[in-house]
Amino acid sequence: MSKRIFVPDLIRKRQRGEAITMLTAYDFTFASLVDQAGVDVILVGDSLGTVVQGHETTIPVTVDQMVYHVSLVARAAKSALVVADLPFMSYQPGPEVALQNAGRFIKEAGAAAVKLEGGQTVSETIRRIVDAGIPVMGHVGLTPQSFHTMGGHKIQGKRSADAKRLLADAKAVENAGAFCVVLEGIPASLAEQITNNLSIPTIGIGAGSKCSGQVLVLHDLLGITPLGEGAPPKFVKQYANLKETILSAVANFITDVKSGEFPTTEHEYKASPEKSGPRRVVS
Ligand code: KIV
Numbered sequence: 001m002s003k004r005i006f007v008p009d010l011i012r013k014r015q016r017g018e019a020i021t022m023l024t025a026y027d028f029t030f031a032s033l034v035d036q037a038g039v040d041v042i043l044v045g046d047s048l049g050t051v052v053q054g055h056e057t058t059i060p061v062t063v064d065q066m067v068y069h070v071s072l073v074a075r076a077a078k079s080a081l082v083v084a085d086l087p088f089m090s091y092q093p094g095p096e097v098a099l100q101n102a103g104r105f106i107k108e109a110g111a112a113a114v115k116l117e118g119g120q121t122v123s124e125t126i127r128r129i130v131d132a133g134i135p136v137m138g139h140v141g142l143t144p145q146s147f148h149t150m151g152g153h154k155i156q157g158k159r160s161a162d163a164k165r166l167l168a169d170a171k172a173v174e175n176a177g178a179f180c181v182v183l184e185g186i187p188a189s190l191a192e193q194i195t196n197n198l199s200i201p202t203i204g205i206g207a208g209s210k211c212s213g214q215v216l217v218l219h220d221l222l223g224i225t226p227l228g229e230g231a232p233p234k235f236v237k238q239y240a241n242l243k244e245t246i247l248s249a250v251a252n253f254i255t256d257v258k259s260g261e262f263p264t265t266e267h268e269y270k271a272s273p274e275k276s277g278p279r280r281v282v283s
Helices: 007-016 028-037 063-076 095-107 120-131 144-150 160-175 188-197 218-222 242-259
Strands: 020-024 041-044 081-085 113-115 136-141 180-184 202-205 213-216
Touching: 007 020, 007 081, 020 218, 028 041, 028 063, 041 063, 063 081, 063 095, 095 113, 095 120, 120 136, 120 160, 136 160, 160 180, 160 188, 180 188, 188 202, 213 218
Parallel strands: 020 041, 020 213, 041 081, 081 113, 113 136, 136 180, 180 202, 202 213
Antiparallel strands: none
């Protein structure tokens, strides 16, 4: 079994120029596989809302739902660092509410760190959580919890004023004490500029190759993104087509049951052989 990964290991990886790998997981089975495969960080993302719960956005996800899913993943992760996403309205009301909720993820669910979206406007909140001894991962650029403000899941930072603001946001996250920051849905050149201006690692998703690491939603990578969502976004690389594998396995099961091919005697239990003769009575 590989060594357990802690926050300082990720900082050292960035200093050595070693790429950091992060994937999402939401349950014990997938988290065990991702952990065994050797990923550095498992993010229990609030993408739970779209990927697992079938919502259009991440907005409906609650703290209680996230605590439950984080506990499943934390039980599975033997070496990866488990990061819990703070869902919408679990930190926006202010630093004290945020700290209470962040504390639940560490204490009740077994996460090692929390993630929250935003830059300059959440820096006080990040500072409060970090000061309480909870590592925080920032998230700037395309921040899915701002779906309505952004007008959908839109690429951010294309115009120079927006790019400047995002650089300032990432700096604010670092200055507030975050150990790492996710850069989502921004031009590759801006992600490179932000990475070069920070000393903490950046983890990109749809942010080009110059970040300190990369994250993908596991279901996208495996080719099992829910059917309603259409084609995965341009930044996704699909490493497997599990959708085809699952559909054909289930279709084969249906065919076999209907035709009597399953179960066969090899799947049956035998009754215990009857004991012959008088039973010996033990007094
Ligand atoms: O919720 C999530 O899965 C995320 C990643 C896409 C970074 O925030």
